[in-house]
Amino acid sequence: MGATRGPFRDAPRDLGINVSISGANGRNFKIIQGNNVKLKAVEGGSVWALCSVDSSPPAQLSWGFGGRDLNTSQLGAGGSEGILQLLKLHPEHAGNYQCQATNDLGGIQGGFQLVVEYSPRPAAGPDPGLWCKHESGGLCCHCSLRAEPPAQLHWEVNGATVPGKDHQTKGNCTDSAMHWEGPGDSVVCIGSNYLGFYALQGSVHTLAAEGSSRLLGLGATIGAGAFLLLLLLIITALLLWGWRLTAPQRSKKPPDPREAQADDINLVYSNVPTRGPPNPAAPLDPHSQDETPYANIDFSRLPAPSTPCDTPATEYAQIRCMDPPPCRA
Incomplete structure (x- = not known):
């Protein structure tokens, strides 16, 4: 009895690539067949690439660009097909594209080089x-x-x-x-x-x-830095000079508030220099109940106060203005 032969098995072979290219306006459509060919497309246009192989069992197809997988594999009925689609081309799309076909018996690859043409720019x-x-x-x-x-x-x-x-x-x-x-x-x-x-x-x-x-960028930078440094030194010198001029005035002891003269005629300070023993006061009325002593101060040369006596905002001793008690005849 003859032996029964199993299905034919083969590694991927006869890889073919069909590329369709169109311009930015959809015109100038063309189809190119081949493997490892150089193709030209215009910026703004589109590219479709179809990769096909003969293999049994069917091969897995994938497209790569610059050493990375583009994940565009698609399987078709009755065989294996991989489709690559690039829309709205720009200069960064230029480079080498590779189609990889593999099954458990082996693998094969092919591809094309894409050149994207564009008008001049900086x-x-x-x-x-x-x-x-x-x-x-x-x-x-x-x-x-x-x-x-x-x-x-x-x-x-x-x-x-x-x-x-x-x-x-x-x-x-x-x-x-x-x-x-x-x-x-x-x-x-x-x-x-x-x-x-x-x-x-x-x-x-x-x-x-x-x-x-x-x-002269470097020289200008150095010159600008030197100018700023000089300007900073001048400003610092002026500030120090002004500080030294005002330092003696600031170092003086502030005046003692007790030595200041009062602006209010109703305030009499305790540091008024003594002008000798006071005149003997007239004997008080025995019927008077007010035992508060008063200073003998002459207000004849001072103008009459226009406002009532105010409570001073200073720490000086204060003598309230009151009418003196009647003197005995």
Whole structure:
């Protein structure tokens, strides 16, 4: 009797990739077949990629980008299919995409390289796209723009085209320099490719000032710090000088309130100097019950008080104003 053969088993093979690309407006639709190919799409467009293999049992499919799994695997009836969808493309979508197909007998992978094309724009980074500085009796300007495909740069001064020099392209970034010795108020750097153009414009004086500050930034910082330090020392010296002038006055003992003169005529202080023995007082009326002694003070030279006697707010001794008792004849 012959042996019964089981189902055919095979590792994934014959991996194929079909890619559909459309423009930002849905036009320019195209389909590309192949593996490990370089594809170009426009910023704002879309990409659909279909990955398929022959295998038994069916393979598990997954897409990866930059070494990470995109989790876009989908299984189809009668076989294995993986679909990758990228919408509203931007420059960060550019790179290598890999389709991985595996089953328990083995695995295979393939992919494509995606290039996202876009119009010129300022280069990424803290530096401005256009700056100038005074050099060798003229003005030296530098411009940097990025684009895909790389931009072509040219210069204009006051509307007239000026040849540039030292054009360099690294990746998608293009640099250019221009030296100008004639009169001019406006400098323009224009970058262009088949998708559009971008212009950087500025006044000669502003750009030159910005360029000089970039070159002399460290020196300006040190100079500003030294100026602030000097200003701080001057202010400190003035404050110390003023403090020394006012220090003797503040060091004096404050006047004793008992030595101050009263503004209120109704207040008589106990520190009034003695002018000799008081005049003998007339004998009191034996019928008088008031035994309170009074000082013999002459108020004839003082004006009559306009207000009643107030309770003083000081700590001095006080003598109340009262009519003296009648003197005996």
